[in-house]
Amino acid sequence: xxxxxxxxxxxxxxxxxxxxxxxxxxxxxxxxxxxxxxxxxxxxxxxxxxxxxxxxxxxxxxxxxxxxxxxxxxxxxxxxxxxxxxxxxxxxxxxxxxxxxxxxxxxxxxxxxxxxxxxxxxxxxxxxxxxxxxxxxxxxxxxxxxxxxxxxxxxxxxxxxxxxxxxxxxxxxxxxxxxxxxxxxxxxxxxxxxxxxxxxxxxxxxxxxxxxxxxxxxxxxxxxxxxxxxxxxxxxxxxxxxxxxxxxxxxxxxxxxxxxxxxxxxxxxxxxxxxxxxxxxxxxxxxxxxxxxxxxxxxxxxxxxxxxxxxxxxxxxxxxxxxxxxxxxxxxxxxxxxxxxxxxxxxxxxxxxxxxxxxxxxxxxxxxxxxxxxxxxxxxxxxxxxxxxxxxxxxxxxxxxxxxxxxxxxxxxxxxxx
Numbered sequence: 156x157x158x159x160x161x162x163x164x165x166x167x168x169x170x171x172x173x174x175x176x177x178x179x180x181x182x183x184x185x186x187x188x189x190x191x192x193x194x195x196x197x198x199x200x201x202x203x204x205x206x207x208x209x210x211x212x213x214x215x216x217x218x219x220x221x222x223x224x225x226x227x228x229x230x231x232x233x234x235x236x237x238x239x240x241x242x243x244x245x246x247x248x249x250x251x252x253x254x255x256x257x258x259x260x261x262x263x264x265x266x267x268x269x270x271x272x273x274x275x276x277x278x279x280x281x282x283x284x285x286x287x288x289x290x291x292x293x294x295x296x297x298x299x300x301x302x303x304x305x306x307x308x309x310x311x312x313x314x315x316x317x318x319x320x321x322x323x324x325x326x327x328x329x330x331x332x333x334x335x336x337x338x339x340x341x342x343x344x345x346x347x348x349x350x351x352x353x354x355x356x357x358x359x360x361x362x363x364x365x366x367x368x369x370x371x372x373x374x375x376x377x378x379x380x381x382x383x384x385x386x387x388x389x390x391x392x393x394x395x396x397x398x399x400x401x402x403x404x405x406x407x408x409x410x411x412x413x414x415x416x417x418x419x420x421x422x423x424x425x426x427x428x429x430x431x432x433x434x435x436x437x438x439x440x441x442x443x444x445x446x447x448x449x450x451x452x453x454x455x456x457x458x459x460x461x462x463x464x465x466x467x468x469x470x471x472x473x474x475x476x477x478x479x480x481x482x483x484x485x486x487x488x489x490x491x492x493x494x495x496x497x498x499x500x501x502x503x504x505x506x507x508x509x510x511x512x513x514x515x516x517x518x519x520x521x522x523x524x525x526x527x528x529x530x531x532x533x534x535x536x537x538x539x540x541x542x543x544x545x546x547x548x549x550x551x552x553x554x555x556x557x558x559x560x561x562x563x564x565x566x567x568x569x570x571x572x573x
Contacts, residue, residue, distance in 0.1 A: 160209035211235035367548035397465035408567040437487035495519035516544040
């Protein structure tokens with residue numbers, strides 16, 4: 156007796172988010188084990204491995220690679236024998252959450268000259284496959300010998316150079332882009348857009364040019380009090396398992412600013428402004444292999460500084476290890492872009508993450524000379540300061556509201572108690 160087990164797309168999906176099958180990890184006719192990674196699904200924001208809902212033989216693939224899918228849609232079927240997976244299958248989304256909690260899913264890893272093995276991100280695996288490379292042939296420069304996108308691109312370049320020298324055809328060489336009026340000379344190489352990159356580009360253009368009129372206001376904040384508090388409590392937080400980063404302070408100050416200007420935590424609709432009571436803050440996080448993801452820390456309004464630091468650390472670690480699930484990047488009501496970590500002083504306008512109404516930018520922290528008045532006398536002192544920006548949807552807020560937001564944000568940081 157055999158039983159057909161349906162493989163379904165995750166049932167939960169944020170409005171406006173699109174998903175597609177990135178890759179099937181098994182071919183029709185191959186044996187699959189329950190909870191074994193079976194499909195890679197790529198959404199607008201993350202790539203996630205979907206586990207098999209049962210054990211048996213993969214008999215049918217309904218949705219092929221690069222095809223867009225709907226929530227809960229049947230993607231394929233497994234033929235399960237009476238002794239393997241004959242029970243009713245769990246929803247795929249539930250399987251993903253369960254496996255994420257205990258993380259039993261096998262991860263592809265390679266040894267680097269005897270060093271510890273490193274996980275391969277979806278972007279790295281994709282580049283290796285598309286260019287016919289084995290992971291063992293690429294030397295990883297990331298933490299613990301982990302292979303990054305840059306490592307794979309360097310290996311591809313080396314192979315092309317070697318092939319050209321021997322007269323052989325370069326490995327998976329993409330044709331150079333040509334235009335009728337191009338005046339560019341010399342060699343080049345092509346990096347195909349990922350589905351995530353293309354959709355991010357679409358969202359940025361849609362947000363800036365077709366949805367929200369963007370306006371940005373700029374303030375400067377003195378971080379002396381925050382740095383003193385961090386120096387005093389950093390070791391304590393670390394011992395309790397929560398690295399105390401400056402971003403945790405920014406999130407706490409954002410909560411107070413949103414309480415002063417609730418419209419910053421809202422979304423525009425055709426009939427009304429929907430203002431959210433809960434504050435779910437997305438934090439832009441750079442990935443080791445390139446690109447950016449925005450995991451969401453939920454209910455920041457109910458967290459103290461330690462809870463904020465702890466939750467933030469969990470999200471950032473899982474983001475950089477490629478272990479985020481779609482729920483981690485959904486439901487944000489406000490976003491922070493800490494672009495200063497890479498050296499930027501001011502970025503404007505930072506594109507609003509639709510359908511949100513505002514985005515906060517934090518520039519590079521550096522020591523600057525400032526004039527202070529003490530006892531009626533002006534003098535120049537050195538202070539650690541950074542620029543902060545708030546880009547707003549001008550349909551939702553006016554300039555005085557944006558300024559009130561940043562005044563509150565700056566006051567919270569400059570007066571942080573010891």
